[in-house]
Amino acid sequence: MRRIMQWRTLAFLAASLLAGLVLAGAPVAGEAPGPYVRLAELEVDPAQLDRFKASVSEEIEASIRLEPGVLALQAVSLKDDPAQVRVFEIYRDIAAYATHLETPHFRKFKAETEGMVRSLKLFDTTPLALGTKADGYRTR
Numbered sequence: 317m318r319r320i321m322q323w324r325t326l327a328f329l330a331a332s333l334l335a336g337l338v339l340a341g342a343p344v345a346g347e348a349p350g351p352y353v354r355l356a357e358l359e360v361d362p363a364q365l366d367r368f369k370a371s372v373s374e375e376i377e378a379s380i381r382l383e384p385g386v387l388a389l390q391a392v393s394l395k396d397d398p399a400q401v402r403v404f405e406i407y408r409d410i411a412a413y414a415t416h417l418e419t420p421h422f423r424k425f426k427a428e429t430e431g432m433v434r435s436l437k438l439f440d441t442t443p444l445a446l447g448t449k450a451d452g453y454r455t456r
Contacts, residue, residue, distance in 0.1 A: 351387060351446065352410045355439040357402040364432040366397060372403075372430075375425035381418065385412025388448065406446065 360368045376389045388406040393399070407413040416422055 332398045344364040351443060352407040352413050353407045353443050354413070356405065356443055358401040358403065358433050359435040360398045360399045360401055361432050361434055367370070368429055368432045370419045371425055375421055376422035379416060382421065383412070383416055385415060
């Protein structure tokens with residue numbers, strides 16, 4: 317009887333610990349801990365590049381301002397080929413990324429740029445080292 321009580325106590329403690337980790341947002345088996353980082357490679361129609369720049373700037377500003385799970389969004393174009401755009405994205409976790417995709421400002425951006433983007437490749441990445449001093453730095 318005493319052994320059964322010990323096992324029940326152990327099972328209760330294990331279940332409590334697991335529930336605490338889930339409620340605290342800690343990763344569960346199969347979910348990667350830490351930030352979710354993506355890289356997007358886009359080819360934009362050169363004739364629509366100015367409109368694309370305006371749309372992506374508006375979308376990034378709204379995402380940073382409104383979404384606590386968006387840690388960084390940075391869009392750049394290649395110097396020798398401005399129609400080649402790269403977007404570096406860092407989210408608190410994969411759930412924050414999923415939330416981002418459903419926001420009104422992201423949906424607006426996708427609708428506005430649908431005919432501007434000739435190709436899009438998305439890459440999931442493994443962060444090796446992340447750092448920034450660009451807090452508050454904006455280009456216009």
